[in-house]
Amino acid sequence: MAIKDLPMEEYLLEGHAACPGCPITIALRTALKALGKKTVLVIPACCSAVIEALYPKTAFNVPVLNIAFEAAAAGASGVAAALKMLHETDVVPVVWAGDGGTYDIGLQALSGALERRTDFIYVCYNNQMYSNTGIQRSGATPYGAWTTTTWGGKKEHQKDLSEIVMAHHIPYAATATIAYPQDLFNKMKKAREMKGPRFVEIFAPCPPGWRFDMSKTVELAKLAVETGVWVLYEAVNEHIEFNGTSKSIIEGKKERRPVEEWLTLQGRFRHLTPDDITEIKRELDARWEHYRQLYHSQQKGE
Amino acid sequence: MIVIDTANHIAALAAKMARPKVAAAYPITPQTTIVERLAQYVEQADVDMEYIRVESEHSAMTACIGAAATGVRTFTATASHGLLLMHEMLHWAGLARLPIVMVNVNRAIGPGWNIWSDLNDAMSQRDTGWIQFYASSNQEVFDGVIQAYKIAEHHDVLLPAMVSYDGFILSHTSMPVDVPDQKEIDAFLPEFKPGWRIDVENPITHGNIVPPEPYMEIRYSMQRAMEKAKRVIEEVGKEYGERFGRYYGLVEEYRCDDADYVIVTMAALAAEAHFAVDRLRERGEKVGLVNLRTFRPFPYEKLNYDHMIVIDRDISPGLGGVLAHEMKALPGEVYGFVAGLGGVDVTYKDIERIYALAREGKQGWYPTEVK
Numbered sequence: 318m319a320i321k322d323l324p325m326e327e328y329l330l331e332g333h334a335a336c337p338g339c340p341i342t343i344a345l346r347t348a349l350k351a352l353g354k355k356t357v358l359v360i361p362a363c364c365s366a367v368i369e370a371l372y373p374k375t376a377f378n379v380p381v382l383n384i385a386f387e388a389a390a391a392g393a394s395g396v397a398a399a400l401k402m403l404h405e406t407d408v409v410p411v412v413w414a415g416d417g418g419t420y421d422i423g424l425q426a427l428s429g430a431l432e433r434r435t436d437f438i439y440v441c442y443n444n445q446m447y448s449n450t451g452i453q454r455s456g457a458t459p460y461g462a463w464t465t466t467t468w469g470g471k472k473e474h475q476k477d478l479s480e481i482v483m484a485h486h487i488p489y490a491a492t493a494t495i496a497y498p499q500d501l502f503n504k505m506k507k508a509r510e511m512k513g514p515r516f517v518e519i520f521a522p523c524p525p526g527w528r529f530d531m532s533k534t535v536e537l538a539k540l541a542v543e544t545g546v547w548v549l550y551e552a553v554n555e556h557i558e559f560n561g562t563s564k565s566i567i568e569g570k571k572e573r574r575p576v577e578e579w580l581t582l583q584g585r586f587r588h589l590t591p592d593d594i595t596e597i598k599r600e601l602d603a604r605w606e607h608y609r610q611l612y613h614s615q616q617k618g619e
Numbered sequence: 620m621i622v623i624d625t626a627n628h629i630a631a632l633a634a635k636m637a638r639p640k641v642a643a644a645y646p647i648t649p650q651t652t653i654v655e656r657l658a659q660y661v662e663q664a665d666v667d668m669e670y671i672r673v674e675s676e677h678s679a680m681t682a683c684i685g686a687a688a689t690g691v692r693t694f695t696a697t698a699s700h701g702l703l704l705m706h707e708m709l710h711w712a713g714l715a716r717l718p719i720v721m722v723n724v725n726r727a728i729g730p731g732w733n734i735w736s737d738l739n740d741a742m743s744q745r746d747t748g749w750i751q752f753y754a755s756s757n758q759e760v761f762d763g764v765i766q767a768y769k770i771a772e773h774h775d776v777l778l779p780a781m782v783s784y785d786g787f788i789l790s791h792t793s794m795p796v797d798v799p800d801q802k803e804i805d806a807f808l809p810e811f812k813p814g815w816r817i818d819v820e821n822p823i824t825h826g827n828i829v830p831p832e833p834y835m836e837i838r839y840s841m842q843r844a845m846e847k848a849k850r851v852i853e854e855v856g857k858e859y860g861e862r863f864g865r866y867y868g869l870v871e872e873y874r875c876d877d878a879d880y881v882i883v884t885m886a887a888l889a890a891e892a893h894f895a896v897d898r899l900r901e902r903g904e905k906v907g908l909v910n911l912r913t914f915r916p917f918p919y920e921k922l923n924y925d926h927m928i929v930i931d932r933d934i935s936p937g938l939g940g941v942l943a944h945e946m947k948a949l950p951g952e953v954y955g956f957v958a959g960l961g962g963v964d965v966t967y968k969d970i971e972r973i974y975a976l977a978r979e980g981k982q983g984w985y986p987t988e989v990k
Binding site for chain 2: 354355356357359366367369370371372373375377378379380381382383384385387388390391392393394395396397398399400401402403408410425426428429432433
């Protein structure tokens, strides 16, 4: 699908309160085009709760229930149950949460909702930190990254949320990024057309948080995939398929670009030592070895 | 029909007869037999309801908020630590003006682990914007749950409501309860008409960032709703009486007409105090009982007595009994007693003794430190 063929309807309106160069608005605009009018957003504390704009106005053209930080998936469970009782099963509750609200404080509620086979979509837009509160480390922050709670760089690697989610054996899980809106649109559309718990994680480079120029949001998202820092795949009924550049890398048709290209564009990595870069490369290699095993085990299973 | 059963089973029965469309709950002693009974109702198709067996009480309250915001009647039940875990979402439900009804089985807070009754769990939620009812018998549990829906959902109110009663003393004690027919309940409690709801045809954003002035308006409107709730509680209690023969109000006044002293308390202690008042009256003491059915909104206009002996099964450390201290702003003399924490037994004999101590002008921790 060409980008000009995306639906014309806009559910993210003008006048929202996002920063210039914000990846979340790209993600929201694209995702909502795929989700359509019959969508209820459930939004915990995160940047999107600000992007909505100030009461009594709203920039969202679908109903939104704001909910407490750790509670989004539970709130969506209640919405889903009520919609079922009201026979409004064509309406889908969609959690729209950041990585802090998903990897960290909201993980219990998410796990519970997935295990209960809640009929909803959970979207985590991952900008690798608590950006709304002003750039603090989260469980998604990568090794070495400066944040305002890791002034000397984070000492630990991020966890793998999508694989935690997939361990719940749900019908649909996918990763995406704002650099490839058609891929994101298609994944959201596929999720929209299925039933049961569905999950999409969207990689979202944040200019003020990562310390890069606001014109480079898309470029950085693309580089993340090309260097292998982010991987694109989807799992339909637990069958994993790698997509786009990630597919070419896993099939050996393309080399990962050097991770330094990704690191040097961002002020948050400016202080890294050669040892830090070695450690980042070690983790990246280990992660890709894991992806390769995943890929080959899937091929064997066919 | 007379049903003989525990307060927990009666609460579950009342919840079922109120026909909530969504319930979300998590087990905790001594509430657990409510969630068990609800599960039986759902699995036997005795009730048309989505029942979400959540992974925590925080999620139970949040799921109720999501469902109520989507426009349906909801129910949950909890106790003690479960109620405390909900605390954030209790505020959320209040500020979102969602008329969720919850049963709370009063239980002491740890450490050390203690499963017996005291009211600290619910009393410490007093500022969350929930209407708080306390029941003294299984009959009051049934009647309270049914009325709580009608009061909470009244469009002059639209606030969540909590019905509390003592763990084990009521929760696991069987008593006869007069249960009306479903048809009569349906006539008293029609289907829920929400004040607002999530609707894809009317895409509003609920709960987004609000500047200081409108925030204060939201708070003011809650306060007004609580004040209006006093009238609605009296009206609904009267209508309930006309239909079912049992009248309710903000407080129950027992032998207060010519009383020089009144005992003021709530929940199971109030049931016990009836016996104490009867025995004291037999001895010629002019004493009555005010049983606080409603703690929020606070019925200060019903506490117009010269001498009030307040028995708190709760404590605000550094202040004293919560109820006694809320009443100290009233014109009458207040004699505050803290008793029965963590399930320490308080019998009618203890209440007679408390009365005698108050007559000597004393107050304090009963029985160890009364001065």
